[in-house]
Amino acid sequence: QVQLVESGGGLVQAGGSLKLSCLASGNTFGIDDMRWYRQAPGRERRFVAALTIRGSTTYVDHVKGRFTISRNDARNTLYLHMNSLKPVDSDVYYCNFRNTLRGEDHWGQGAQVTVSS
Numbered sequence: 055q056v057q058l059v060e061s062g063g064g065l066v067q068a069g070g071s072l073k074l075s076c077l078a079s080g081n082t083f084g085i086d087d088m089r090w091y092r093q094a095p096g097r098e099r100r101f102v103a104a105l106t107i108r109g110s111t112t113y114v115d116h117v118k119g120r121f122t123i124s125r126n127d128a129r130n131t132l133y134l135h136m137n138s139l140k141p142v143d144s145d146v147y148y149c150n151f152r153n154t155l156r157g158e159d160h161w162g163q164g165a166q167v168t169v170s171s
Contacts, residue, residue, distance in 0.1 A: 055126065056082055056085070057078070057080050057163065058161060060075065060164065060165040064166030065168045071139060071140065072136045072139065074090070074133065076149030076151075076162050079130070080107070082129070084158075085152065087104060088104070088125065089101065089152065090104075091149075091150060092145040107129075120136065122135040140169060144167055145167060148161075148162050
């Protein structure tokens with residue numbers, strides 16, 4: 055099994071920045087897609103950014119140029135660098151590690167991001 059532990063959330067003023075981290079443990083062999091999602095109470099979980107094991111990145115339109123998804127060299131930690139934050143970015147952010155071949159998804163516990171105006 056895979057365990058994902060998130061950190062780095064918090065409160066920041068508009069225009070500031072935060073870096074979310076997602077540390078993976080367990081058997082991560084076969085993970086080929088790593089993603090960040092966001093979800094507010096009573097709303098559907100929404101895609102934010104994706105990083106394939108070979109380094110290709112994808113972003114939802116409204117974070118392009120502001121957010122950057124990356125991983126460390128050991129490939130056991132996923133990051134989301136968030137710059138020029140806006141109040142509309144406020145949400146709970148979840149990391150996701152996916153084994154596409156096996157159809158397996160693993161989720162972090164969520165990190166609260168609050169941006170004040």
